[in-house]
Amino acid sequence: MRVHKTGPDRHAGLLSTDGLAIPCALGRGGITTTKREGDGASPRGEFPLRKLYFRPDRGPVPPTGLDIETITPDLGWCDDPQSGFYNRPVLLPFAARHERMWRDDHLYDLVIVIGHNDAPPRKGFGSAIFMHLAKPGFRPTEGCVALRRADMIRLLPRLGPETVIAIG
Structure with missing residues (x-):
């Protein structure tokens, strides 16, 4: 891909x-x-797809070969380079800077974790690089890849643990 x-x-x-x-x-x-x-940029390179997170209250989980986890109201993702949990999922409340995965705007109803800077994470080299749902008009992301919901659902059955995304 x-x-x-x-x-x-x-x-x-x-x-x-x-x-x-x-x-x-x-x-x-x-x-x-x-x-x-x-920096708001998407990273250039080839990265594995780690897993799919989904909001169960926003529809059934689409079929996919990826590992699947449920997004809960207490799920976050640490984006604080000073934290030992940098670029990892965390449970909220969480003292260090983080993103909330349970969002009102639907962007994270379906989220694929892109394996950028995670094996192991290097502090300050980018966190929370996801494939998620797009804002209206395909407005830019903070460094992620964003798709329309219908396209994400069409794509998911084609993805599995061996899938690599090449950005660039």
């Missing part, structure tokens, strides 16, 4: 795999080889 920038907007992308061509949003900072926490 490949993701690349399309057109003049640095955050407009295209995901292609198995004959599918799916529009996607990328980071507001475009694609970078030198990913840093807070």
Whole structure:
């Protein structure tokens, strides 16, 4: 599976795999080889897909070959480079800076964890790099890859533990 920038907007992308061509949003900072926490860029490289997180109150879990975990109201993701839990899921409340996975805006109803900077995490080199649902109009992400819900549901059955995403 490949993701690349399309057109003049640095955050407009295209995901292609198995004959599918799916529009996607990328980071507001475009694609970078030198990913840093807070730069808003999507990391360039090849990364495994770790697992699917889903909100059970927003519909049934779509079929996929990925490992699946449920998003609960107390699930967060640490994005604080000073924390020993950097770029890891955490339970809330959590003292260090973090993202809340249970969101009102539907972006994290379906979330695939992209294996960027996680084996092991290097502090400050980017966290919470996900494939998630897109904002209206494919507005840019903070460094993730974002798809329409219908496209994510079409894509999920094609994904498994051996799937790699190549961004760039």
